[in-house]
Amino acid sequence: MKHLISPLDLNKTEIDELIAIGNKMYENPKDYSSICQGKKIATLFYEPSTRTRLSFEAAMLNLGGNVLGFSSADSSSAAKGESVADTIRVISAYADIAAMRHPKEGAPMVASQHSSIPIINAGDGGHNHPTQTLTDLFTIKRLKGRLDNLTIGFCGDLKFGRTVHSLVQTLARYYTNIKFVFISPEELTIPSYLKKEVLEDNNIPFCEVRLLDDAIADLDILYMTRVQRERFFNEEDYVRLKDFYILTNAKLKSAKEDMLIMHPLPRVNEIATEVDEDPRAVYFKQAELGVYIRMALICRLLGLL
Amino acid sequence: MLNIGGLQDGIVLDHIVCGGAMAIYSYLELDKYDCTVAIIKNAKSKKMGTKDMLKIDGLADINLDVLGVLDPNITIDVIKNGVIIEKRKPLLPKEVTGIIKCQNPRCITSIEQGIKHKFKLVNETTGLYRCVYCEQAFKRRHG
Ligand SMILES: [Zn+2]
Numbered sequence: 001m002k003h004l005i006s007p008l009d010l011n012k013t014e015i016d017e018l019i020a021i022g023n024k025m026y027e028n029p030k031d032y033s034s035i036c037q038g039k040k041i042a043t044l045f046y047e048p049s050t051r052t053r054l055s056f057e058a059a060m061l062n063l064g065g066n067v068l069g070f071s072s073a074d075s076s077s078a079a080k081g082e083s084v085a086d087t088i089r090v091i092s093a094y095a096d097i098a099a100m101r102h103p104k105e106g107a108p109m110v111a112s113q114h115s116s117i118p119i120i121n122a123g124d125g126g127h128n129h130p131t132q133t134l135t136d137l138f139t140i141k142r143l144k145g146r147l148d149n150l151t152i153g154f155c156g157d158l159k160f161g162r163t164v165h166s167l168v169q170t171l172a173r174y175y176t177n178i179k180f181v182f183i184s185p186e187e188l189t190i191p192s193y194l195k196k197e198v199l200e201d202n203n204i205p206f207c208e209v210r211l212l213d214d215a216i217a218d219l220d221i222l223y224m225t226r227v228q229r230e231r232f233f234n235e236e237d238y239v240r241l242k243d244f245y246i247l248t249n250a251k252l253k254s255a256k257e258d259m260l261i262m263h264p265l266p267r268v269n270e271i272a273t274e275v276d277e278d279p280r281a282v283y284f285k286q287a288e289l290g291v292y293i294r295m296a297l298i299c300r301l302l303g304l305l
Numbered sequence: 306m307l308n309i310g311g312l313q314d315g316i317v318l319d320h321i322v323c324g325g326a327m328a329i330y331s332y333l334e335l336d337k338y339d340c341t342v343a344i345i346k347n348a349k350s351k352k353m354g355t356k357d358m359l360k361i362d363g364l365a366d367i368n369l370d371v372l373g374v375l376d377p378n379i380t381i382d383v384i385k386n387g388v389i390i391e392k393r394k395p396l397l398p399k400e401v402t403g404i405i406k407c408q409n410p411r412c413i414t415s416i417e418q419g420i421k422h423k424f425k426l427v428n429e430t431t432g433l434y435r436c437v438y439c440e441q442a443f444k445r446r447h448g
Contacts (some may be wrong), residue, residue, distance in 0.1 A: 082418065083417050083420075084413065084417055085417065085419070085420075102413070104410070104411060104412060104413040104415070104416060104417075104439075105409065105411050105412050105413060105438065105439035105441075106412055106413040106436070106438025106439045107413040107417075109413075109437070109438055110413050110417055110420060110438065124413075125411045125439075126411065127411075127439055127440065187383045199354075239442065
């Protein structure tokens with residue numbers, strides 16, 4: 001592993017190793033607090049994503065390293081029209097590793113082709129966001145104790161939600177006895193290539209339902225995503241449908257005692273704030289664990305562990 | 306029976322999806338050669354109903370790799386001394402660089418200077434190509 005561009009760049013062994021390292025770091029953070037001393041991460045954010053950027057920076061600081069970078073395209077050389085290839089050639093001389101967020105799909109891959117330091121894709125348009133996938137896997141493994149034998153429900157915008165697509169692909173490829181339940185309005189169903197090429201062709205069971213109430217009782221994990229107004233053709237449909245995809249304490253009544261409620265954040269209103277108090281709500285924990293899996297990844301890519 | 310219409314030496318591209326001949330003409334950059342090219346549109350075909358054809362006179366060593374990417378059902382007939390000496394389907398190259406373009410406006414190839422568009426064959430049965438950068442499927446103009 002030289003760079004991390006797509007979640008599928010990692011094989012199962014590499015994912016399991018990262019999770020094992022992440023666990024150790026989470027349990028004994030002091031043991032790793034100076035492992036990256038003298039190392040620098042460049043966070044190259046061509047579009048703002050404060051949460052993801054801070055997660056990378058916190059990860060590097062926890063490891064005793066330093067950070068530099070920019071947080072939007074207008075404060076960077078991109079505003080002057082510099083290519084990704086040229087930017088990364090220069091940054092390679094300034095830092096030891098880089099995390100890149102870019103609105104254009106494939107930009108981190110271009111960077112990796114011209115870079116002498118490891119590149120981590122921190123989100124490229126609607127395409128990939130592999131450290132979110134790692135965060136999700138780490139969260140499930142840590143809080144559920146397993147990544148096999150699970151019934152996972154995805155709720156909300158399953159058409160455009162890249163975090164959902166990546167997690168489904170990764171789980172389907174590497175882990176066994178997983179059942180997927182896709183809960184979405186008809187306008188926002190999971191893309192057919194995922195159903196066909198990833199699930200059906202590999203005999204992985206899944207079902208599609210329209211209402212959260214119809215599915216919630218069976219789930220070991222409920223992965224919520226945002227249903228955005230602008231994804232609907234008309235306002236009436238949005239108003240009519242949106243409440244079906246909002247998680248409330250009332251809807252949780254029929255859920256399993258040990259179901260996990262996950263969300264990639266930021267949340268808007270798809271999870272009522274009353275749910276935050278429920279012990280099954282793990283989305284803030286998920287964000288916290290994201291720092292540790294990024295720490296593991298940084299060390300791995302730097303060849304330190 | 307295929308009418309090669311007096312072609313002595315050259316190549317006939319047969320079974321082109323109807324309406325596809327001009328695109329293939331330009332992808333092969335036939336305008337850059339001074340050979341005679343006949344473009345036949347809407348020819349009757351038992352197999353396809355209607356089809357397009359291209360007859361290229363006197364040009365043998367042209368790179369036809371791109372054909373599989375554009376229209377994998379084309380038949381390539383190589384003619385020597387007025388006889389078809391070879392009849393084959395185009396190959397599906399594993400990778401295609403700098404020939405077809407990614408149409409995804411969100412793809413980095415739409416803004417990065419000096420980048421070559423590059424596609425990978427991801428399904429040999431369907432002949433599906435995806436952009437290596439954004440993974441968008443290449444849509445053939447016809448068919
Ligand atoms: Zn592309």
